[in-house]
Amino acid sequence: MVGIDSLREKVYETFDAYGIMPKELWNQAIEEYDISQGPFSMFLFSKGYIKDSSIGRKFAQEWNIEFVDIDKNDIDPSVKGIFPLDVIRSWPLLPIRRDYDSGAILAVLNDPLDALAIDILDDTTGIKIVPIFSDADQINEIIQELYPKQIDEDEMPPEAKVSLSQRAFLSDADNSDAPIIRLIEEIIMEACQRRSSDIHIEPFADFVRIRFRIDGVLREIDRFSNDLHGSMVTRIKIMSNMNIAEKRLPQDGRILFDKSGINVDLRVSVINTRFGETVVIRILDKSRGLMKLSDLGMDESQIEVFRKAVNLPYGMVLVTGPTGSGKSTTLYAALSEIDQSRRKVITVEDPVEYHLAGINQVQVRPIVGLTFANALRSILRQSPDVIMVGEIRDKETAQIAIQAALTGHLVLSTLHTNDAPSAITRLVEMGIPSYLVASSVVGVVAQRLVRRLCESCKFKGDGDEGTSLWQSQGCVKCDETGFKGRVALFEILEISSRLQDSIARGDNASELRFIAEQEGMRSLRDDGLLKAEKGITSISEVMRVIS
Numbered sequence: 001m002v003g004i005d006s007l008r009e010k011v012y013e014t015f016d017a018y019g020i021m022p023k024e025l026w027n028q029a030i031e032e033y034d035i036s037q038g039p040f041s042m043f044l045f046s047k048g049y050i051k052d053s054s055i056g057r058k059f060a061q062e063w064n065i066e067f068v069d070i071d072k073n074d075i076d077p078s079v080k081g082i083f084p085l086d087v088i089r090s091w092p093l094l095p096i097r098r099d100y101d102s103g104a105i106l107a108v109l110n111d112p113l114d115a116l117a118i119d120i121l122d123d124t125t126g127i128k129i130v131p132i133f134s135d136a137d138q139i140n141e142i143i144q145e146l147y148p149k150q151i152d153e154d155e156m157p158p159e160a161k162v163s164l165s166q167r168a169f170l171s172d173a174d175n176s177d178a179p180i181i182r183l184i185e186e187i188i189m190e191a192c193q194r195r196s197s198d199i200h201i202e203p204f205a206d207f208v209r210i211r212f213r214i215d216g217v218l219r220e221i222d223r224f225s226n227d228l229h230g231s232m233v234t235r236i237k238i239m240s241n242m243n244i245a246e247k248r249l250p251q252d253g254r255i256l257f258d259k260s261g262i263n264v265d266l267r268v269s270v271i272n273t274r275f276g277e278t279v280v281i282r283i284l285d286k287s288r289g290l291m292k293l294s295d296l297g298m299d300e301s302q303i304e305v306f307r308k309a310v311n312l313p314y315g316m317v318l319v320t321g322p323t324g325s326g327k328s329t330t331l332y333a334a335l336s337e338i339d340q341s342r343r344k345v346i347t348v349e350d351p352v353e354y355h356l357a358g359i360n361q362v363q364v365r366p367i368v369g370l371t372f373a374n375a376l377r378s379i380l381r382q383s384p385d386v387i388m389v390g391e392i393r394d395k396e397t398a399q400i401a402i403q404a405a406l407t408g409h410l411v412l413s414t415l416h417t418n419d420a421p422s423a424i425t426r427l428v429e430m431g432i433p434s435y436l437v438a439s440s441v442v443g444v445v446a447q448r449l450v451r452r453l454c455e456s457c458k459f460k461g462d463g464d465e466g467t468s469l470w471q472s473q474g475c476v477k478c479d480e481t482g483f484k485g486r487v488a489l490f491e492i493l494e495i496s497s498r499l500q501d502s503i504a505r506g507d508n509a510s511e512l513r514f515i516a517e518q519e520g521m522r523s524l525r526d527d528g529l530l531k532a533e534k535g536i537t538s539i540s541e542v543m544r545v546i547s
Contacts, residue, residue, distance in 0.1 A: 067133045070096065070108050072142045079105060080146065094139055096132070104128040108139060180231040184239070185259060188281070190221070192262045194479070197283060197324065201236075203229045203276035214479075215451045215486050216324065226275075233270065233277045240268040248272055254351075255281075267351060284353050293333050296326075297487040297531070302522075305494050309443035310334045310412065313385075316405040318392075318444045320417040326449050326488050327414040328353055331388055334412055335359060343385035348375040350390050364390070376400045380409075389413040395431045402432055405440040419524065420446040420493035421512035424503055438495075438503035446491040448524055448545045450537045451483035458482075458535060470535035487536055489545070491524045 016023070068074075076097040088094065093109040107118075107129055118129050187210060191199045196212035203209075208229045210222045224232075237244045240253025255266040265284040270277050293303050309317045317334070319327045332354060338345060340358045347356075350364035350372070360382075362375050372389060373396040379387055380400075391414050392398050405411045417423045423444045427437045457475040472482030493516050495503075502515055517523065522530075528542030 068108065070094070070134045070138050070142060072145055075142070075146065088143060094143060099130065102128065104130045106130045106132055108132045108134045180228070180235050183228070184232060184235050188257055188264075188266070189260060189262055191281075191283060192264055192285065195485075199279075199281040199283070201232060201279040201281075203273065203278060205275055208232065215481075215483055216449055217451070229276055233279060236268060236279055236281070237270065240266070242268070242270065247277060265353075290336060290354060290356070291329055291333050292336060296330060296333055296490075297536075298490055298492075302490055302492050305492050306334070306443070306445060307337055309494070310337055310410070312410060312442055314405060314408045314410055315442035316401065316411045316413065316440045317442060318413055318415055318423045320415045320420060320423045320444060320446045321448060322416060322418075324449070325447050326486075327447065328390070330445060330447065330488070331412055331414065332356070335386075335388060338386055344383065345386040345388070346379045346382060346384045347388040348372055348379060348390060349388070360384075372397045373400055376404070380404055384409060386410045386412070391415070392427075392430075398427055398430045398432055402427075402436055402440045406436070417446070419509070419513070420444040420491045420521070421509040421516060423493075424512055425509045428506065434506045435504045438500045441503075442495050444493040444495075446493075446524060447488045448528075449486045449488055450528065450531070450541045450545050451481075452485040452487050453535060453537055454478035454482055454484045456484075460535070469539055470532065471538060483541070487531065489524050489527045489531065489542070491522065491527065493521055494519075 021029075074096055075094070079095040079098060093107055095105050095107045097106050098104070099106060105128070109131060118131055187199060187201075191212050194212060194214055196214050197216070198213045200211040200213070200218065201208065202211065203226065206226060207223045208226055209220060210224070211218045211220050213219075234244055236255075237251070237253070239255045242251045242253045250269070250271040253268040253270075255268060257264050257266050267282040267284065269280045269282075272278075293307065298306065309315075319330050321327050335345060335347075335356060344360070345358075346360040346362065348362045348364060352361050352363050355361065362370075362379065364370055364372055364375060372391070372393065376387070376389065376397065377400060387401075387404055387409055389397065389401055389411065392401060401411050401413060415423045415426055417426050421444075423446070424437060424441065427441070428434050453470055453472045454475060454477060456477045458470055458472040461469055461471045472478070474480040474482045478484040493499075493512075496519055498519070499512060499515055502512055513521075513523075525542070525546050528537070528546055529539070531537050532539045532542050
């Protein structure tokens with residue numbers, strides 16, 4: 001694989017030999033060029049630094065690389081789907097045939113500077129690439145004929161372009177036998193089949209580790225040679241519409257994966273680490289559908305308290321817990337309890353995880369200035385009855401949400417705190433006056449997710465001092481773990497008049513907890529022990545999560 005900087009130096013020597021560009025212009029072009037502008041030679045042509053579009057023949061002659069007059073009949077059908085349509089169009093480049101003796105792919109391109117394109121092809125397919133030069137007009141003509149546009153992409157909004165590119169990618173990949181393409185697809189499909197919430201691809205000095213988070217616990221699934229790491233990351237970046245050339249800064253993307261009956265929304269995060277870029281893919285399985293309050297794990301008394309809070313005409317209901325504790329699921333279940341025919345419901349989320357019929361959902365877009373706070377201001381002008389804010393992250397969002405709750409709106413939102421009473425003090429710590437918190441917050445739910453005991457292999461064993469505890473031994477149905485699925489533990493704080501007085505005085509979380517437990521609030525720990533006693537989970541699992 002040729003380094004881009006060294007290749008440019010070699011190209012300049014050829015430029016100098018043919019008198020194509022003086023050194024001063026060359027240096028100026030390098031200073032002006034940014035990788036977001038595409039391949040370097042395309043930049044040179046577009047900016048007028050080079051006007052002779054046939055220099056590829058000169059380079060082919062100088063470097064002893066084949067220059068061909070390509071025809072569509074020269075394309076081997078087996079390589080047509082080896083590379084995504086959007087990349088084929090954007091460079092342009094065109095895989096034409098295989099060398100079955102060496103296993104290499106011969107790819108036609110008109111750009112003798114485009115080492116990046118060669119690197120991408122190499123990384124994506126995991127196969128050695130042999131570049132062949134050809135005329136740009138010939139390549140574009142064949143691409144237009146073999147890969148016709150189905151939609152005028154220039155007239156589409158950015159969101160639609162992303163979806164189109166992803167669909168084109170998956171469609172092209174269906175007919176491909178490229179090993180990296182198959183590997184990434186198989187990893188995603190296996191993760192979905194095993195009910196994983198996310199996939200972790202982690203590089204180390206001697207191997208790449210693949211782990212799935214299943215029922216909240218990471219499990220190592222496989223290890224691969226480090227030689228595959230670059231190919232895997234490049235493939236995922238292309239699928240999620242990231243900048244494949246950027247390897248220093250973190251990136252986020254999205255994949256709409258629809259293959260072999262698996263239809264999921266994947267949220268992708270890439271960040272550079274010591275041994276290379278690590279990838280986390282979060283799986284949002286829309287086929288599982290939304291849960292009702294009765295499915296979350298609340299008992300009847302808890303459901304009654306929570307349902308009472310979310311059916312109030314105004315006030316704020318908070319759901320707290322760490323990342324991945326099921327807060328969004330609880331909020332969606334709460335929305336399903338609201339009479340949408342009589343009340344206007346608007347949500348502001350990041351991301352919109354599930355599309356809800358009859359509810360207006362807004363996606364936060366910080367890159368264009370649409371933050372939670374800005375979206376909330378606009379939403380209030382839409383005359384809503386119920387507002388769901390995905391998360392209160394800062395004082396500004398908290399102030400607007402509190403004001404909305406005080407002026408006749410029901411506000412549902414989340415916070416990151418360890419328990420229900422701490423949500424109250426967190427708002428005060430953000431700078432909200434305690435008397436406003438006391439007047440606006442009507443209920444707080446804290447929650448954690450614990451693994452369910454496998455129904456096929458659980459049994460009631462003998463514990464210490466004659467107590468009987470539920471356990472499981474592991475079986476085929478639970479992948480020998482003893483657990484299958486998860487259930488939430490809840491701590492539901494109903495704001496009574498006594499608690500309102502305590503909040504307004506500025507009492508701390510411990511003092512609020514003391515009052516709440518006196519009034520009957522069940523703690524997360526007690527709810528866990530109750531579920532362990534019923535055989536829903538185990539004592540050790542409750543202690544693992546609560547501790």
